Amino acid sequence: MASLKELKGRINSVKSTQKITKAKQMVAAAKLRKAQAAAEAARPYAERLSGVMASLASKVGKDDNAPKLLSGTGSDQRHLLVVANSDKGLAGAFNSNIVKAALVKAKALLAEGKEVEFYLIGRKGRPVIRRTYPDKIGVNFDTTSVREPGFNEAEQIADELVGMYEDGRFDVAHLFFSQFKSALAQIPTEQQIIPVKAPEGAVESDAVVEYEPGEEEILEALLPRYLKTQIFKALLENNASEQGASMTAMDNATRNAGDLIGKLTIQYNRTRQAAITTELIEIIAGAEAL
Amino acid sequence: MSLHFELVTPAKLVRSEDVHMVEVPGTEGAFGVLEGHAPFMSTIADGEMRIYKTAGAAPEVITVSGGFAEVGDAGLTVLAEHVGE
Numbered sequence: 001m002a003s004l005k006e007l008k009g010r011i012n013s014v015k016s017t018q019k020i021t022k023a024k025q026m027v028a029a030a031k032l033r034k035a036q037a038a039a040e041a042a043r044p045y046a047e048r049l050s051g052v053m054a055s056l057a058s059k060v061g062k063d064d065n066a067p068k069l070l071s072g073t074g075s076d077q078r079h080l081l082v083v084a085n086s087d088k089g090l091a092g093a094f095n096s097n098i099v100k101a102a103l104v105k106a107k108a109l110l111a112e113g114k115e116v117e118f119y120l121i122g123r124k125g126r127p128v129i130r131r132t133y134p135d136k137i138g139v140n141f142d143t144t145s146v147r148e149p150g151f152n153e154a155e156q157i158a159d160e161l162v163g164m165y166e167d168g169r170f171d172v173a174h175l176f177f178s179q180f181k182s183a184l185a186q187i188p189t190e191q192q193i194i195p196v197k198a199p200e201g202a203v204e205s206d207a208v209v210e211y212e213p214g215e216e217e218i219l220e221a222l223l224p225r226y227l228k229t230q231i232f233k234a235l236l237e238n239n240a241s242e243q244g245a246s247m248t249a250m251d252n253a254t255r256n257a258g259d260l261i262g263k264l265t266i267q268y269n270r271t272r273q274a275a276i277t278t279e280l281i282e283i284i285a286g287a288e289a290l
Numbered sequence: 291m292s293l294h295f296e297l298v299t300p301a302k303l304v305r306s307e308d309v310h311m312v313e314v315p316g317t318e319g320a321f322g323v324l325e326g327h328a329p330f331m332s333t334i335a336d337g338e339m340r341i342y343k344t345a346g347a348a349p350e351v352i353t354v355s356g357g358f359a360e361v362g363d364a365g366l367t368v369l370a371e372h373v374g375e
Contacts, residue, residue, distance in 0.1 A: 041302040048298060048367055052331070052360060151300045151371070209362075212318050212332035218358065221333045225357070225371065232300050 004275070007268040011261060018257035024090055025250035032183065032243035035148075039180065039236045046229050050199040053226050056219045057198030067216075069162070069223040072195035073171045078115045080138070080170035081106060082161070082193070083129070084177040084234055085122035086242045087144050092249030094178060094186060094242050095124040101188040102176045103132055117170060121149075121157065121235075138169075148239055154232035161231075162224055165194055177234040178241035184248055186241035193230055196223055293325040294365030295341065297352070299373050305341075312366055313340040313349070314359045323359075323366045330361040339368065 002010075057070065083102045085095050102125075106116045117138045120126055130137060141157055143149050161173060173194035179187040211218055292308040313322045315337030323330075334357050340349035357370035 038301070042300055044296075044303045045298045045300045045369060048360075048369055052358075052369075154300075155371070209329040209331055212316060212330070218331060218333055221358070225369075228371075229300060 002267075002271070004268065004271055007264060007271060011264045011268065014257050014260050014264065018254055018261065021250045021253040021257060025247055025254055028091075028243045028246040028250060032240060032247055035236065035240035035243050036180075038148075039233075039240050042233060042236055046233055049222075049226055049229055053196075053222060054199045056215060056222065059215055067220045067223055069165070069194060069227070070196050070198065070219070073168070075171050076114070078117070078170045078172075079109050080117050080119055080161075080164070080173040080194075082119045082157075082173055082175045083121065083125050084175065084238050085120065085125035086238065087123045088242075089124060090250065091242050091246040092252075094245035094249075095122075096128065097186070097188045098176050098178055099125045099128045101190060103129070105174065105176075105190060106133065106136075119161070119173075149235040151228070151232050154228050154235055158224060158228040158231050161194065162227065170194075175231065175234055177238045178245075180237045180240040180244060183244040186245055191230070191234070193227060196226060293323060293327075296365065296367045297339075297354075297373065298367065298369050300371065304373055309341055310344050310347070311342040312368075313342075314366075314368065315339060315354070316359070323361055327361045327366070329363075331358065333358045334368070334370070 081102050083098060085098055089095070102118070106118075109116050116133070116136055118129055118133065118136055119139045119141070120129065120137060121141045122143050126137070126140060139160070141153075141160070143153060146153060164170060165173070172192065175191045175193045177189060177191075179189040181187055292310060293312065295305060295307060295309045295312050296303065297305040311322055311324050313320055314332070315335050316332040317335045318332070320337075321332070334354060336355035337353065339352045339354050341352065342349050353374040354368065354370040355372045357368065359366060359368045361367075
């Protein structure tokens with residue numbers, strides 16, 4: 001049986017934990033609203049860009065001399081897994097779900113005899129992946145210096161990926177991130193980003209569009225931009241997902257802490273009552289003995 | 291008579307309004323777009339874009355870099371990666 005003093009200490013420690021989880025929950029809720037707004041604001045650009053991509057790719061994409069970013073290197077031996085994680089924890093299973101999806105894919109690819117390399121964005125995925133594949137981590141893109149990954153980071157990542165692709169370091173790149181459905185549901189998603197998969201649903205129009213410089217040049221200029229947008233979108237989705245997961249996880253933690261405090265308080269009161277009863281019995285017994 | 295003009299960056303929709311004319315710095319030379327322009331698409335060079343709200347009005351200047359312009363039935367859409375005012 002724990003002493004009164006011990007119980008009191010435990011109650012206090014759970015209370016301070018609850019304060020932390022509650023604060024984190026409220027912060028996440030505020031950030032979630034911001035992240036959702038950012039994701040919303042990025043939509044017009046992405047929509048228009050994929051519209052243009054679709055119509056251009058359907059015209060040029062079938063040619064033999066289509067850009068390498070669209071047609072691929074002709075081989076699919078070496079795969080690059082781009083895993084986007086966050087830098088902070090306290091977000092439930094958010095990071096481990098993404099990493100798990102990436103590890104499953106890596107295992108499947110290795111079983112097929114392909115080569116696999118990781119490109120990590122964010123800090124949290126690194127330890128887990130390093131434990132399983134210590135020698136396969138190629139690049140670790142550091143996002144700790146910025147508060148929220150934005151378009152500048154997406155640009156740097158895309159530039160680096162295109163550079164690596166042109167150097168022939170990999171044939172296919174997959175991007176792993178968490179798609180935001182709601183504060184309760186985030187779906188770990190895999191998306192092939194290189195070679196670029198042209199969006200479907202080109203709007204056929206009869207109007208003859210004039211291109212300057214030419215269709216192929218425009219497509220070539222467009223592909224890296226499209227890649228940037230894809231990565232940017234993934235980063236935004238990831239950010240919203242992280243905040244959503246964090247909010248849910250911290251809400252649960254706060255509730256659990258509340259339950260625990262209730263239980264401990266009951267135990268504390270019972271123990272105190274028992275001590276008082278014992279004391280009374282001793283006094284009465286002493287008085288009767290006289 | 292007005293041209294519907296949209297300026298979009300990855301982060302947000304910067305402009306969506308009806309204007310008289312827009313001058314865009316295309317890679318092969320600047321071009322002006324009025325209402326009823328033929329369908330056209332061009333990459334843009336880093337430079338200044340001039341927006342004329344009405345004919346003869348002083349233009350509003352926006353610097354853009356990295357992107358392309360598209361003229362279609364819906365008007366002029368400029369997708370730019372970076373925009374400075």
